[in-house]
Amino acid sequence: MVYPENYNKPTRLLLLVSAIWFGTFGIALAEKVTLSADHWGVAEGKACIDCHKKSSPGLFRQWEESAHAEAGVNCLDCHQAVAADDDAVEHEGAVIATIVSPRDCGRCHTAESKEMHNSVHSQAVALIGNRIPALAESVSEKALLQAGCTQCHGSVVEVRGDGTLSPESWPNTGIGRINPDGSRGSCSACHGRHQFSKAQARAPGACTRCHSGADSPDDEVYAGSKHGLLFTANRHRMNLDSDRWVTGRDYSAAPTCVTCHMGAAPGLNASHDVGMREAWSLNGPVSEQQYLVIFEDGERRELPVAQPVPRRKSDLAKLDGSTATVKAAATPKQRRQAMSRVCVECHSKGFTSGFMRQFDNAMDLYNESFGKPALSIMRALYEKGLLTATAFDEPLEFTYWKLWHDEGTRFRHGAAMAGPSQTGWQGLHRIAQLYYGSFLPQLREVAGEETAKSLIDKYTSDREARNDTGYPRAPIPLVGYGAGKP
Amino acid sequence: MIRIPEIITRHVLIALLLGGVTGMAFTLFLIEFDRLTGTEAFCTGCHSMELVAVPYRESAHYNPVSGVRASCGDCHVSEGVFAATWDHIRGGKDLFAQLFGPDYDDPAINALHLPEAAFAVRQWFRRSDSATCKRCHTLDAINGTRADTLMIHQQDARGGSCIDCHYNLVHRRVPDRKTFKRDKWNRMIEREFDMPPGEADKLLRQ
Numbered sequence: 001m002v003y004p005e006n007y008n009k010p011t012r013l014l015l016l017v018s019a020i021w022f023g024t025f026g027i028a029l030a031e032k033v034t035l036s037a038d039h040w041g042v043a044e045g046k047a048c049i050d051c052h053k054k055s056s057p058g059l060f061r062q063w064e065e066s067a068h069a070e071a072g073v074n075c076l077d078c079h080q081a082v083a084a085d086d087d088a089v090e091h092e093g094a095v096i097a098t099i100v101s102p103r104d105c106g107r108c109h110t111a112e113s114k115e116m117h118n119s120v121h122s123q124a125v126a127l128i129g130n131r132i133p134a135l136a137e138s139v140s141e142k143a144l145l146q147a148g149c150t151q152c153h154g155s156v157v158e159v160r161g162d163g164t165l166s167p168e169s170w171p172n173t174g175i176g177r178i179n180p181d182g183s184r185g186s187c188s189a190c191h192g193r194h195q196f197s198k199a200q201a202r203a204p205g206a207c208t209r210c211h212s213g214a215d216s217p218d219d220e221v222y223a224g225s226k227h228g229l230l231f232t233a234n235r236h237r238m239n240l241d242s243d244r245w246v247t248g249r250d251y252s253a254a255p256t257c258v259t260c261h262m263g264a265a266p267g268l269n270a271s272h273d274v275g276m277r278e279a280w281s282l283n284g285p286v287s288e289q290q291y292l293v294i295f296e297d298g299e300r301r302e303l304p305v306a307q308p309v310p311r312r313k314s315d316l317a318k319l320d321g322s323t324a325t326v327k328a329a330a331t332p333k334q335r336r337q338a339m340s341r342v343c344v345e346c347h348s349k350g351f352t353s354g355f356m357r358q359f360d361n362a363m364d365l366y367n368e369s370f371g372k373p374a375l376s377i378m379r380a381l382y383e384k385g386l387l388t389a390t391a392f393d394e395p396l397e398f399t400y401w402k403l404w405h406d407e408g409t410r411f412r413h414g415a416a417m418a419g420p421s422q423t424g425w426q427g428l429h430r431i432a433q434l435y436y437g438s439f440l441p442q443l444r445e446v447a448g449e450e451t452a453k454s455l456i457d458k459y460t461s462d463r464e465a466r467n468d469t470g471y472p473r474a475p476i477p478l479v480g481y482g483a484g485k486p
Numbered sequence: 487m488i489r490i491p492e493i494i495t496r497h498v499l500i501a502l503l504l505g506g507v508t509g510m511a512f513t514l515f516l517i518e519f520d521r522l523t524g525t526e527a528f529c530t531g532c533h534s535m536e537l538v539a540v541p542y543r544e545s546a547h548y549n550p551v552s553g554v555r556a557s558c559g560d561c562h563v564s565e566g567v568f569a570a571t572w573d574h575i576r577g578g579k580d581l582f583a584q585l586f587g588p589d590y591d592d593p594a595i596n597a598l599h600l601p602e603a604a605f606a607v608r609q610w611f612r613r614s615d616s617a618t619c620k621r622c623h624t625l626d627a628i629n630g631t632r633a634d635t636l637m638i639h640q641q642d643a644r645g646g647s648c649i650d651c652h653y654n655l656v657h658r659r660v661p662d663r664k665t666f667k668r669d670k671w672n673r674m675i676e677r678e679f680d681m682p683p684g685e686a687d688k689l690l691r692q
Contacts, residue, residue, distance in 0.1 A: 050642050051638055051642045055638060089661065090661070092650065093646075095664060159670070160670075160674055161675065162661060163659075
């Protein structure tokens with residue numbers, strides 16, 4: 001869909017800039033390790049193998065079948081540490097670290113490590129920083145944080161004074177894990193150790209371990225989408241083990257999560273900076289289109305388009321709260337163009353833009369009919385003191401949470417990835433039931449009939465007002481009106 | 487007829503006999519002394535030693551499946567009366583430190599000084615080629631419950647000494663000297679005993 005000669009000069013310039021960001025031009029390949037083989041295969045590491053072959057045969061076998069073993073990369077190449085490292089331990093004569101951080105992997109896999117460091121994935125701890133207190137501490141406890149939340153988002157790994165890793169924070173392969181060496185992320189979140197199989201990481205399961213359930217129902221959406229059913233039927237034709245894995249060149253039977261969100265397509269580089277190609281935020285109370293802001297140090301953050309476009313050289317807060325200088329910003333349109341490059345390997349331009357239109361319409365429907373009114377009403381209730389500031393101590397708070405977080409997220413992810421059942425019956429159908437059947441009645445209970453009506457009138461959009469939101473609609477037999485009468 | 491030299495007088499004979507009996511008695515005393523001073527009851531007579539005995543009582547050397555319990559002296563005192571006596575003489579400096587040194591009976595001070603004690607003991611084991619381990623454990627007889635345990639000890643452990651791999655088995659875990667970080671250890675002890683930051687360093691300097 002993107003042919004530079006079809007565009008005017010400014011657009012071409014934009015395309016050139018986005019081409020640099022998204023690594024356009026040329027056949028896109030994942031970065032290969034370019035170091036010479038004398039960078040690995042440390043002699044002391046061979047002794048590890050002899051013993052671990054016996055002490056942990058399963059682990060040994062996984063490694064033995066890996067590309068690492070084939071290339072001569074042994075245990076110590078990855079696990080080596082220097083005594084001064086925070087998590088260094090002495091182990092049968094060698095100084096090692098249990099945790100192999102992205103920085104360690106980056107000794108050879110430089111590009112992937114850097115991309116991962118700059119990606120939204122590596123920010124997974126910071127991203128839920130403001131949600132964890134409310135959710136984890138109001139409704140659950142530390143045990144959930146350890147066994148649930150941080151297993152996907154990542155723990156802050158604590159090394160105790162006796163050199164052991166605190167069991168409160170380890171084992172953990174959350175994708176935003178804060179490692180003892182200060183690096184962010186965990187390669188083994190997606191790349192199962194110690195085999196590190198390409199095929200495994202390219203299959204949807206690598207993602208759906210975390211991207212499933214209320215917060216990110218992508219497993220369910222993908223499984224119920226045409227893409228997912230094609231993958232299931234054609235897995236053997238996916239060429240998952242191939243060194244090069246470019247959509248439309250090396251495989252075409254189906255797309256996986258990797259294909260669209262980080263994979264290579266002609267004119268589009270593969271990148272471990274997942275999330276670059278996404279125009280919309282899908283996980284807040286209201287969805288917004290997002291700039292992708294790139295800082296001078298390579299790190300990124302997203303910014304809603306409602307805010308002014310961040311100017312080059314201006315200062316902006318990073319997700320961790322520190323301030324950095326903006327290098328560039330990709331608009332939602334540019335991000336979608338990158339995504340569309342993948343689509344057009346199998347679909348026509350018209351098909352692609354038609355799908356995107358349906359997706360945008362769904363976002364608009366969610367925002368205007370449910371997301372924005374519910375958010376404004378909740379805000380007003382807190383301001384009026386009709387709800388206490390404490391989270392999750394009133395039924396309406398649970399309903400609201402379920403509305404945007406559970407059903408709202410399901411609907412929006414369903415629409416984004418063409419999973420009709422999750423969009424419809426599991427998505428909007430439930431949103432509507434919740435909004436009209438629980439949220440508005442509970443609002444009336446909390447605020448009283450009069451205040452509730454004024455809030456609904458004030459915050460309900462014009463479209464909803466035309467539909468007479470919140471009040472009985474025309475009677476239909478499907479919900480029992482006139483049932484049993486001839 | 488053998489002629490007894492004139493030098494062997496009656497007095498000399500009595501002296502030899504007395505000397506011999508005294509010597510034997512002294513040797514027997516040393517044997518008993520070494521045995522008694524190696525028992526758990528004797529060692530934990532000092533409160534500081536009771537503190538390090540707490541994790542010992544949770545360990546496999548105290549509660550082995552086989553029922554063969556290793557007492558303090560079994561691991562920490564060499565075999566043979568001379569070596570054992572020498573170990574006790576050397577150990578006298580610990581008694582001196584207990585009486586005139588830091589207050590090892592204080593759990594926090596005890597824990598702060600533990601790493602250096604552990605390093606010294608590990609060094610002692612290394613120098614003796616883990617001799618006291620081998621009182622009970624014979625390399626050729628280590629079968630383990632998994633087949634691999636036997637193989638590892640037959641093939642990979644050759645040339646090494648028990649202590650090279652097997653430490654932190656009995657007492658509170660202390661990292662190897664190479665990777666030990668005093669600062670982190672102190673912070674851990676401070677948290678454990680609700681001490682203000684920096685207190686551990688102050689206590690250590692005393």
